[in-house]
Amino acid sequence: MAEVLTSEYRLARESDLKRFVASVLERVGVAAADAAIVADVLVASDLRGIESHGVARLESYYVSRIRSGKLDPTPVVTTVRETPASLLVDAGNGLGHPVAKRTMERILEKAGTTGAAFGAVRNSNHYGIAGYYAMMALDRDMIGIASTNTVRYGAPTFGRDILLGTNPLAFAIPAQSEPAFVLDFATTTVPRGKLEVYGRKEKPLNAGWAIDENGHETLDPKVALKGALLPLGGFGVEGGGHKGYGLGLLVDILCGVLSGGAFGADLPLPTDGPQPGKISHFFGAFKIDGFRDPAQFKADMDTELRGFKESAKSPGHDRIYVAGEIEYENTLKNREHGVPVHVKVWDGLQKLAAELDLPFEVE
Amino acid sequence: MAEVLTSEYRLARESDLKRFVASVLERVGVAAADAAIVADVLVASDLRGIESHGVARLESYYVSRIRSGKLDPTPVVTTVRETPASLLVDAGNGLGHPVAKRTMERILEKAGTTGAAFGAVRNSNHYGIAGYYAMMALDRDMIGIASTNTVRYGAPTFGRDILLGTNPLAFAIPAQSEPAFVLDFATTTVPRGKLEVYGRKEKPLNAGWAIDENGHETLDPKVALKGALLPLGGFGVEGGGHKGYGLGLLVDILCGVLSGGAFGADLPLPTDGPQPGKISHFFGAFKIDGFRDPAQFKADMDTELRGFKESAKSPGHDRIYVAGEIEYENTLKNREHGVPVHVKVWDGLQKLAAELDLPFEVE
Numbered sequence: 001m002a003e004v005l006t007s008e009y010r011l012a013r014e015s016d017l018k019r020f021v022a023s024v025l026e027r028v029g030v031a032a033a034d035a036a037i038v039a040d041v042l043v044a045s046d047l048r049g050i051e052s053h054g055v056a057r058l059e060s061y062y063v064s065r066i067r068s069g070k071l072d073p074t075p076v077v078t079t080v081r082e083t084p085a086s087l088l089v090d091a092g093n094g095l096g097h098p099v100a101k102r103t104m105e106r107i108l109e110k111a112g113t114t115g116a117a118f119g120a121v122r123n124s125n126h127y128g129i130a131g132y133y134a135m136m137a138l139d140r141d142m143i144g145i146a147s148t149n150t151v152r153y154g155a156p157t158f159g160r161d162i163l164l165g166t167n168p169l170a171f172a173i174p175a176q177s178e179p180a181f182v183l184d185f186a187t188t189t190v191p192r193g194k195l196e197v198y199g200r201k202e203k204p205l206n207a208g209w210a211i212d213e214n215g216h217e218t219l220d221p222k223v224a225l226k227g228a229l230l231p232l233g234g235f236g237v238e239g240g241g242h243k244g245y246g247l248g249l250l251v252d253i254l255c256g257v258l259s260g261g262a263f264g265a266d267l268p269l270p271t272d273g274p275q276p277g278k279i280s281h282f283f284g285a286f287k288i289d290g291f292r293d294p295a296q297f298k299a300d301m302d303t304e305l306r307g308f309k310e311s312a313k314s315p316g317h318d319r320i321y322v323a324g325e326i327e328y329e330n331t332l333k334n335r336e337h338g339v340p341v342h343v344k345v346w347d348g349l350q351k352l353a354a355e356l357d358l359p360f361e362v363e
Numbered sequence: 364m365a366e367v368l369t370s371e372y373r374l375a376r377e378s379d380l381k382r383f384v385a386s387v388l389e390r391v392g393v394a395a396a397d398a399a400i401v402a403d404v405l406v407a408s409d410l411r412g413i414e415s416h417g418v419a420r421l422e423s424y425y426v427s428r429i430r431s432g433k434l435d436p437t438p439v440v441t442t443v444r445e446t447p448a449s450l451l452v453d454a455g456n457g458l459g460h461p462v463a464k465r466t467m468e469r470i471l472e473k474a475g476t477t478g479a480a481f482g483a484v485r486n487s488n489h490y491g492i493a494g495y496y497a498m499m500a501l502d503r504d505m506i507g508i509a510s511t512n513t514v515r516y517g518a519p520t521f522g523r524d525i526l527l528g529t530n531p532l533a534f535a536i537p538a539q540s541e542p543a544f545v546l547d548f549a550t551t552t553v554p555r556g557k558l559e560v561y562g563r564k565e566k567p568l569n570a571g572w573a574i575d576e577n578g579h580e581t582l583d584p585k586v587a588l589k590g591a592l593l594p595l596g597g598f599g600v601e602g603g604g605h606k607g608y609g610l611g612l613l614v615d616i617l618c619g620v621l622s623g624g625a626f627g628a629d630l631p632l633p634t635d636g637p638q639p640g641k642i643s644h645f646f647g648a649f650k651i652d653g654f655r656d657p658a659q660f661k662a663d664m665d666t667e668l669r670g671f672k673e674s675a676k677s678p679g680h681d682r683i684y685v686a687g688e689i690e691y692e693n694t695l696k697n698r699e700h701g702v703p704v705h706v707k708v709w710d711g712l713q714k715l716a717a718e719l720d721l722p723f724e725v726e
Contacts, residue, residue, distance in 0.1 A: 085448070085478030086653025115448030116479040118649050143617075159683045161674035171613055181616060183609040189602060207570075208602045215677030232596055232603045239552060239571045239602070240595045246546040246686040249671065250534055253544060254506075257663045258654050264670040284649075286481050290449025291621050300620045307627040308612065311524035314578030320522045323609040 010346050011338025016362040018043045020349065021058055025095075027356045028066045029073035034098040038062065041097045041128040046339045049330035052193055053129045056345045059352050061126050062095060070274040071095065071125055077102075080122075080260075085110055087119035088259060093277035096127030096148070104133045104283045108140055116286035120254070122261030123277035126150070130170035131184030131324070137172055137285045138180050141294040144172040145284035149255040152267050154188045155228035157237060157245040160215030162228045163264060166191055167251035172324075174288075175301035182324025187248040188229040192270070195221045195229075208234025208241075255280040373709050374701025379725040381406045383712065384421055388458075390719045391429045392436035397461040401425065404460040404491040409702045412693035415556055416492045419708045422715050424489050425458060433637040434458065434488055440465075443485075443623075448473055450482035451622060456640035459490030459511070467496045467646045471503055479649035483617070485624030486640035489513070493533035494547030494687070500535055500648045501543050504657040507535040508647035512618040515630050517551045518591035520600060520608040523578030525591045526627060529554055530614035535687075537651075538664035545687025550611040551592040555633070558584045558592075571597025571604075618643040 018039040025035035046054035065071035075094025079087065087106055091099040103119045110117035127133075130146040137144025150165030170184035190209050198205055199221035210224035211217055217235040218224050232244030256263025261280035268275035288294045305322045313320060334340065341349070353360035381402040388398035409417035428434035438457025442450065450469055454462040466482045473480035490496075493509040500507025513528030533547035553572050561568055562584035573587035574580055580598040581587050595607030619626025624643035631638035651657045668685045676683060697703065704712070716723035 081654060083478050083653045086649070088654045114477050114479070115446050116477070116481055116647075116649075118479055118653065120654055143621075155677075156671050156674065156683050158677050158680040159671070159674050160677050163671060163674055173613075173616055181612070183606075183613055185603070185606040185609060189596070206601045208597070211677070215675070232606055233552070234571075234597075234602060238569045239597060240548070240607075242684075242686075243546075243548040243595055244603075246548060249544070249667075249685065250536075250546055253536055253664070253667060257660065257667050258506075258651070260655050260659070260663070263663070264667050265674075284479075286449070286479075286647075288621070290446045290481065291444060291451045291483055292623050296623070297620065300623070300626070301616070304612075304616060304620050304627050308519050308522070308526060311519065311522050311526055311628075312578070314518075314521050314523050314574070317521035320519050321605075322612065323605075 008343055009340040010343060012341050012362050014043060014047065014335060014339055017046070017055060017339055017341070020353070020360065020362050021055055023358055024058060024063060024352060024356060025073075027358055028063055030066070030095065031074065034095060037101050038095055038097045041101070041132050043339065044132055045129045046341065047331045047334045048129070048131075048327035049334070050129055050327065051342065052191065055341065055349065057126075059348060063352065065125070065274045068274070070276055085114045085117045087117070089119065089121045091121050091124035091277065093123055093125065096125045096279065096281065099124055100127040100133055100281050100283070101136070103281070104136050104144075104146065104285075107283050107285050108137060108142065111142055111285040111287060112140065115290045118282070118284040120259035120283070121281040122259035124279050124281060125277065126279060127281060129184060130168040131172065131182050131327070133283060134170040134172035134184065135180065135182055138174045141174060141288050142285045143288065145282075146170045147251050147255055147282040149252045149263065149267060149280055152269050153192045153229045154231060154248060155211060155215070156249070157231065157242045160211060160213065160228065161265075162269060164188070164231070164245070164248040164252065165267060166229070167248045169247065169251055173301065174298055175305055176295070176298035178302045178305045179325055179328035181301065181305065181322060182327065184324070187232055187244055187251060189232050189234060189244065190229065192229060195224050199225060208239060211235065251282070254282040258282065371706055372703040373706060375704050375725050377406060377410065377698060377702055380409070380418060380702055380704070383716070383723065383725050384418055386721055387421060387426060387715060387719060390721055391426055393429070393458065394437065397458060400464050401458055401460045404464070404495050406702065407495055408492045409704065410694045410697045411492070411494075411690035412697070413492055413690065414705065415554065418704065418712065420489075422711060426715065428488070428637045431637070433639055438462075448477045448480045450480070452482065452484045454484050454487035454640065456486055456488065459488045459642065459644065462487055463490040463496050463644050463646070464499070466644070467499050467507075467509065467648075470646050470648050471500060471505065474505055474648040474650060475503065478653045479647075481645070481647040483622035483646070484644040485622035487642050487644060488640065489642060490644060492547060493531045494535065494545050494690070496646060497533040497535035497547065498543065498545055501537045504537060504651050505648045506651065508645075509533045510614050510618055510645040512615045512626065512630060512643055515632050516555045516592045517594060517611060518574060518578070519612070520594065520605045523574060523576065523591065524628075525632060527551070527594070527608070527611040527615065528630060529592070530611045532610065532614055536664065537661055538668055539658070539661035541665045541668045542688055542691035544664065544668065544685060545690065547687070550595055550607055550614060552595050552597060552607065553592065555592060558587050562588060571602060574598065614645070617645040621645065
């Protein structure tokens with residue numbers, strides 16, 4: 001395909017893009033099976049329209065860290081503790097995606113037997129979009145949960161120290177004819193990348209996004225980039241910022257403390273550069289048939305989701321979405337027409353291919 | 364005790380208050396064991412400083428509904444489905460608190476055996492604070508989860524129909540020397556009661572709280588009371604309102620759809636008056652020792668929570684709290700000095716005692 005979508009994007013064939021991502025990772029020493037998983041997760045993110053977590057990160061988050069020795073391409077992954085309903089895995093400072101996918105598979109197996117199971121992974125690295133792992137539950141008529149702590153960007157309510165990652169939480173729940181409900185959200189109001197975008201455009205930030213380094217709210221992106229992100233709900237407590245802060249801390253506990261991994265101020269700051277194995281993940285799943293017949297449940301899910309989608313719109317809006325719907329529609333569209341890749345990212349992938357002496361066969 | 368705290372509050376002895384609440388419920392036909400549970404949950408709320416969910420609701424939420432035949436004081440509670448890791452209960456349109464407490468007890472028993480378990484209750488009524496049930500996991504070295512859908516007050520992002528309750532989510536995680544982490548929050552930015560308080564004081568609302576009946580954001584409490592609450596994150600998507608909407612819908616699915624109870628537009632509006640058995644609850648628990656030695660985990664929880672509490676404060680703030688800390692300190696203080704009861708609530712309880720020909724022996 002590779003037609004030009006706009007002047008800023010080119011369209012790539014999904015299979016080509018995955019094959020190329022996997023070939024890059026294999027070239028820097030990642031096992032083929034692991035590389036294929038990373039490629040699947042990254043391209044799934046681009047398919048869903050979440051460019052920030054897709055192939056754009058291949059070089060900076062993964063390849064460069066392997067080449068600089070910060071991330072082990074052939075990690076020793078160990079099961080630290082296992083029961084019929086739980087699993088704790090040490091990722092051996094490897095890529096996050098393969099260990100996350102395999103841990104979620106084992107959790108789904110366990111939940112298939114026991115009805116409900118949870119798992120955690122420590123000593124890992126960035127694993128892409130949390131929603132990918134939660135969605136693995138859908139085909140099995142289970143409800144899936146996935147989360148991860150991250151590099152620190154955010155401050156707690158009433159505080160100015162940077163102590164919390166963007167700490168996403170994801171839940172996936174199947175429906176019948178409707179797309180599944182897939183809620184996947186950062187527990188900060190916005191990601192740090194949004195401050196950078198506003199900085200480049202010299203646009204003032206929205207209230208509730210960030211504080212300066214002294215702990216005052218700021219709308220200046222350059223000042224905010226030296227400060228901290230605010231939790232969902234914004235500054236102080238009037239907009240519910242303490243709730244977002246609580247959710248961010250919940251994620252750090254479920255990932256970092258429960259796994260015996262890094263948590264709180266032991267997590268890296270962005271300025272620290274890559275820190276081996278400081279990231280932890282959390283997963284869960286439980287069976288719908290422990291409560292109801294899954295077919296009845298999914299028929300009711302259709303009713304529930306349609307009830308929201310078909311309700312009255314605010315002025316100036318012609319659609320109400322449910323969580324995961326936009327990403328589902330993006331996936332359908334991008335599967336048909338090609339995966340949009342920003343020209344700068346496209347150029348970066350070509351440059352990476354040349355550096356690694358690999359063909360760039362993406363159309 | 365019953366000393367005067369301020370001109371607005373009197374202090375009640377905890378045991379007297381519980382005994383009185385239980386005696387009122389027994390007088391209107393509730394079994395003694397059930398009445399004792401309701402009394403414990405309501406007074407726990409007042410002890411924690413959450414007046415809105417405490418004895419202030421005894422008459423309007425519970426007694427009046429029993430007396431008007433809207434709520435069954437002697438419900439037939441049935442187990443609809445049960446597996447080693449799950450439980451679905453029909454509350455028979457009884458009080459929410461007894462069925463919720465007993466369901467969570469059974470979930471904790473199940474999780475003690477299997478490692479992880481979930482439960483749901485349908486055809487129920489308001490159950491007080493969600494945190495009470497999540498906290499039942501703490502003594503067992505488990506992580507507890509509780510949620511409930513509610514009467515409808517809120518609109519989805521880009522919408523103006525009232526489709527979502529305040530739908531609280533609660534998580535309780537034990538620590539060692541520090542108070543437990545207890546996150547218990549409504550997924551709307553504020554409760555409807557806050558609009559009423561601002562209306563009485565003729566104060567403008569904060570941004571992000573409410574819309575008018577046409578779907579425009581409003582700061583006028585009187586206009587907002589005819590409109591709808593906004594989800595956590597506020598109006599539109601810039602402040603993350605779609606995340607709060609997603610959380611609210613998640614709760615409605617886990618409670619209403621998973622239980623086969625009422626959900627979405629089938630939930631009552633406040634103006635509908637009490638609707639029998641339209642409320643559903645959701646519970647979960649899993650064992651910490653499936654991941655780590657609980658003593659080590661709890662020691663790390665102390666480190667995690669202290670790391671936040673001892674971090675640098677914003678200008679004008681001398682404390683950073685972690686979720687549940689304020690409520691824990693309120694409980695200690697109120698256990699020592701007495702439970703604060705607003706004079707209007709106190710008068711209401713006395714009036715109720717007179718109506719029911721019961722002694723009001725609260726000091």
